[in-house]
Amino acid sequence: MSMDDTRPRTAVQLQLNGMGDLVWHAQYFRCVAEQSQGGQISLIAAPTTMARELVGHEPWVREVIDFDRRPRRSERRKGRHSGWAGLLRFGAELAPRRFDRMVLFSDHPGRAILVCWRAGIRTILGFGETRLQRLLLTKTPWIQRYRGPAVAGYKDATAFSIAQGFCRAPIVPRISVRPDALARMRERLAPLQRPLHALAIGASEPYKxxxxxxxxxxxxxLAARGHGVLLLGGPAESQLAKDIQARVEPALRGLVTTMTDGTVAESVAALSLVQSCIGNDTGAVQFAAGVGTHAFVVLGPRPPLEHDPEHVHMLQAARLADIGPADVESRVLAELG
Structure with a gap:
C-alpha cells in the first residue's frame, strides 16, 4: 500500500443478515472501496450472510469480519457479540485495526455507534433519518428511508450511496463467480440436459x-419437455431434495439431479451455468440474478423486488398457494423465448 494514499481506512457494516441482502449491497460496497485506502474495505457482516463465500474473493475486499450478534435459532447459542458486553468486546477487537471511518448501511445504528466509540472510530457515516442519529453520526447528507410498496433494503442502500457521493445513480446488483468454483461446477454439470433449470427449494421461513x-x-x-432440472439447496434441504426427486415420474427421473452438498460459492457458480433459476424467495434466486441468470421468484402476496427488472421475474398472487406449477412453467417458457 502506497504511503501517499491518503484515502481513509474504511470499515463497512451491513446490518441485514441475509445472503440476498449482501448481494443487493455488494456493488455499493465496491463504490465505497474505490474511495478508501488501497481501494479496499473491511466488510463487517453477520456470519449468516456468508460474506467470505460470496465476496471474499473480490479485489475490493481487504477482509471479512464476522459480527456474531444474532446466530440462527437452530445453532442454540449466544452470539459472541450479543448484549452490551458483546458490543464492547467487538469494539475492542476492531480497535487494533485503526479504522479512520465506519460506513453503516443500517437504519438502527445505535449499537454500531457504541462499537465505534470503543474502537476509536470517530468518523461514522449513516442514514441520519432521526434526530438522535443526526446527533450521534458524523454530519453528512442525510436520507429518508424508503416507505414505498417494494422491499426497502436495496432502495435505502441506493439512496444512502448517492447521498454520500459513493455513486451517481442506482446500480443493479451484481456479484462475480469464484474461478475455482466455476471450474468445479462446469465439470459437475456438464452431463446434465440443456436447457437446465435450477429449482431453489430452500426457504429461510415457512411462509416463503x-x-x-x-x-x-x-x-x-420441465423434464417432460426434455429439459434438465437441478434441485438446488443447502444441507438443510438434503432430505427435501431427495423426496422431490423420488416423487418425479420414473421415466423422467434421469433428467432431475440434486445438489445440496455444494458451498455457497459453488451454488453461485452453478447458477451462472443454468438457463433459469426458479424458486422461493431465498438467497439462491438473488445469486442467480446477481450473475445475470433469469430468476423466477415465487413471492405470493409479499412486497415486490425492484432491484433488477431484467433478471428478477416475480410470480405474485393473493396467496402463495394460488401460484400453480403450470403458471410458473408458462411464465418461464415465455420469458426465455
Whole structure:
C-alpha cells in the first residue's frame, strides 16, 4: 500500500443478515472501496450472510469480519457479540485495526455507534433519518428511508450511496463467480440436459416455502419437455431434495439431479451455468440474478423486488398457494423465448 494514499481506512457494516441482502449491497460496497485506502474495505457482516463465500474473493475486499450478534435459532447459542458486553468486546477487537471511518448501511445504528466509540472510530457515516442519529453520526447528507410498496433494503442502500457521493445513480446488483468454483461446477454439470433449470427449494421461513408438491409437479413438467432440472439447496434441504426427486415420474427421473452438498460459492457458480433459476424467495434466486441468470421468484402476496427488472421475474398472487406449477412453467417458457 502506497504511503501517499491518503484515502481513509474504511470499515463497512451491513446490518441485514441475509445472503440476498449482501448481494443487493455488494456493488455499493465496491463504490465505497474505490474511495478508501488501497481501494479496499473491511466488510463487517453477520456470519449468516456468508460474506467470505460470496465476496471474499473480490479485489475490493481487504477482509471479512464476522459480527456474531444474532446466530440462527437452530445453532442454540449466544452470539459472541450479543448484549452490551458483546458490543464492547467487538469494539475492542476492531480497535487494533485503526479504522479512520465506519460506513453503516443500517437504519438502527445505535449499537454500531457504541462499537465505534470503543474502537476509536470517530468518523461514522449513516442514514441520519432521526434526530438522535443526526446527533450521534458524523454530519453528512442525510436520507429518508424508503416507505414505498417494494422491499426497502436495496432502495435505502441506493439512496444512502448517492447521498454520500459513493455513486451517481442506482446500480443493479451484481456479484462475480469464484474461478475455482466455476471450474468445479462446469465439470459437475456438464452431463446434465440443456436447457437446465435450477429449482431453489430452500426457504429461510415457512411462509416463503412453495412446497414439495409444487416443486415435484414443476420438475415433472420441465423434464417432460426434455429439459434438465437441478434441485438446488443447502444441507438443510438434503432430505427435501431427495423426496422431490423420488416423487418425479420414473421415466423422467434421469433428467432431475440434486445438489445440496455444494458451498455457497459453488451454488453461485452453478447458477451462472443454468438457463433459469426458479424458486422461493431465498438467497439462491438473488445469486442467480446477481450473475445475470433469469430468476423466477415465487413471492405470493409479499412486497415486490425492484432491484433488477431484467433478471428478477416475480410470480405474485393473493396467496402463495394460488401460484400453480403450470403458471410458473408458462411464465418461464415465455420469458426465455
Amino acid at each position: 416455502q412453495w412446497g414439495e408438491r409444487n416443486f415435484v409437479e414443476l420438475a415433472n413438467r
